[in-house]
Amino acid sequence: MDILEVKNLCKTYGMGETKVDALKDVSFTLKKGEFAAVVGESGSGKSTLLNCIGALDNPTSGTILVDGQNLFSMNEEERTIFRRRNIGFIFQSFQLVPELNVEQNIIFPLLLDYRKPDYAAVNEILELLGLTQRRRHLPSQLSGGQQQRVAIGRALITKPKLILADEPTGNLDSKNSQDVVDLLTTASRRYQQTILMITHNKNLTTSVDRVFRVSDGILTDLGGAVNEALS
């Protein structure tokens, strides 16, 4: 079942002489439960792609459907609410709230949507991410890798249809990077969670289901079949 459908996506910056094609006719689909990585050099257009999918940037042409719904046919308020309920974000710079502890940071998106947190689900996520013993710690008391794991928990708690991870390992050393990617893989399998991750490090893509390469705005599928949920 297609969670994300990108069709003929183009993004152009500037006009006339200074025109730059950041994305050229990009098309792909992601099925439910797939963990896909987009690799590419910096400036290749991979961040533009992620921003367009997250509706943080408007594409020049083409359509993006998240679970069959077109983000760009909504008004700004509807899009904000849709994004809050259906898309989770993980950033390079963690973006945790420094005054809140680990557990509070994880349930934060639920509070934004005026929902009551289900503590069984919170405990399960803490256990999955190896943070059970640090649930009362503040972000400042955690290492970078641990902070990024909290950010993963925060993206998972709303069980969004799609998680977009923008260079989640950009600020981490190689061991922590591998941990973060492995935990994203586990989460993807456990919750049938669809994840699209951007990275410039090709070594981190060994456990993902699919790999795309973006180069000069052109996307190529490097392979990896549909996630074998059964094997």
Added chain:
Amino acid sequence: MSLFQDKQVRWYCFFLIFFSILLLGMNVMCSINQVNYAKEIYISNNGAIASYLLEKGISREVVADALANSKVSETGKELLAMVGIDHRAAYHKFPYLDKLRKSSLYVTIPISLLLVLVLLSVTSLFFWRRKQLFLQADKVIGDYINGDFSHHLPQNSEGAIYQVFSSVERLATMLKSKMETEHKIKEFLKNTISDISHQLKTPLAAIAMYQEIIDAEPGNTETVKEFSAKIGASLNRMEQLIQLMLKITRLDAGSIVFEKRYYSVPELISNSINELTARARKEHKQIIVDGDPRQQIFCDMEWTSEAIGNIVKNALDHTGSGGVIRITWEQTPAMVRISVTDNGDGIAPEDIYHIFKRFYRSKNIKNMKTTGIGLGLPLAKSIVEGQGGVISVQSERHHGTTFTLSFLTE
């Protein structure tokens, strides 16, 4: 307050507040009006009485005292009752009161009716619009029930009902993907059964043939020995296959409870490769175990050994004589990673995403003497993921392959 999240509810509440203020204002206005009127009645009634008394020659002092008097005596009451002024008297006997009654009825009744009308119409408009919303949702949910997922519920607004819609949307997404996996499961079962029967038929056919040969030459000891050994090998292969199948099926069914405890990694590794060292020596291959001997790991000993054993077995299958298999481990901030690296042929890029699929056999393998069934790696994957771990593979053609098993440390 979260009650006001919903736009329609918020507008309706605003209306109710506005309406209450209006109602209050109107009551205050009416009572002020009535008090004014009562004052007027009081003044004119007292004026009439005073005028009459003065006309009849009563002194001004007495009349003034009479008007200021607030005591009511029994004789006074009796006198009033005699002239017909008491509680039982009809309104029309008091001309002033009658006027007041008429004017207040004529004003309050239409205003109250108007207010009631406004309240009823706005309330029914509110309920009608809610009903439209529910009907719309009902239609979409009905479509979902019939397997049509082309329409979506309105879920992109604030408020409890939209949260419910958004949960229903999630439910629909789950249902849709369930329906699709169900189809895939059927396909998968069909393929699995044909794979299993194929895998069982081949050794079975061989056994039947060997048995015929032995049957034809029962006196030839050499032949009997040779073919009974072959029968043994085939039986062994069948048993292996059945064992693996049973294990995978038990894992699939979720009837396995992993008994996780802390073990030292060297202990786990030696338990895993116990039965493989002899084979490695026989095939002139080396298994090197290298890592911090104090490293602890939190896992199920028996099953994890099975997983690592299968990966090492796979490495032995795909390295030539003189091959080296290194088993190393390291602690990262959140995990323990065990790596099994071989210096064999490596995995072709077109195979790498399929090696964990059941019964997957690469078309690129030239030497078909490899005895893999295509269940070892899938079983390892099921075991590792069942314990919340991750298995990943990295390979370079003609240089070797590394399998990495990662387990959470906490």
